[in-house]
Amino acid sequence: MSAPLLQVSHVVRTYAKGGVFGQSARAVDDVSFDVAADRPEILAIIGESGSGKTTLARMILGTVRASAGSIRFKDLDLAAVRSRRQRLAFMRQVQPIFQNPFEAFNPLKRLDRYLFMTARHFADARSDAAAQARADTALRQVGLSLAEVKGRFPHELSGGQLQRVAIARALIAAPALLVADEPVSMVDASLRTAIVELFRTLRDELGVSIIYITHDLATAWSISDRVVIMRRGGVVESGAARSTLDHPQHPYSIELKSAVLSPDALSPL
């Protein structure tokens, strides 16, 4: 067996609660899982708001330090990343996709500038022509093209298109892992499925693994290989996506599922 692509091992993140007793709360509490290295996979992390998903995502991206436990990407222990050079090498391989694409881009900056800059920093594009070619390739991988995006500002695109541009930007570096934190919750419902299905295409055609963070059981069921279900910072259940979601064992997973299926639930969760 080869070493995992990502190994999350007994990870904890505490935050001070304040107050005279100096109490702390565990946003993430003893979470462990792997992402396989021998085949690309989509791993869904499912949980309600406040269950610790974003904190976990930030630790995997290296922007928040774990209070305990370890996170390894390939041979790299994230706690050991110190220099800018190491940090950039890591960022080439692990790229984020955020919830709100309008917050991911400066509204006053043309989108193509972001893509060209990323191509220069992360894809070794040394000329304008090379940067444009790299940007166009990445945009085509998400169903757009440079001609459609060139010269445009973020507000000129719909949320769905802009999230595709954000995904294209993440792909420029040819990463091994994408960490997508509720990537479609700000996108119009009618466009969500297409974006979620794009993840599956990226897995199959580019061989990229994806951590897909969501509170939506239906999309997790349809695109992911495995799921991890979180509650209050901890993992309550994990396993193969379909069998876990079709036959949940833990009372909380059963409750989550019945909440979605309940006719009087106005929206999932």
Ligand SMILES: Nc1ncnc2c1ncn2[C@@H]1O[C@H](COP(=O)(O)OP(=O)(O)O)[C@@H](O)[C@H]1O
């Ligand atoms: N920077 C922070 N400082 C203090 N508490 C935080 C911070 N970030 C997250 N938390 C707390 O950690 C818990 C998990 O939050 P979060 O990771 O954002 O969950 P989710 O993404 O699942 O909604 C929440 O109780 C939240 O208030």
Ligand SMILES: [Mg+2]
């Ligand atoms: Mg969150």
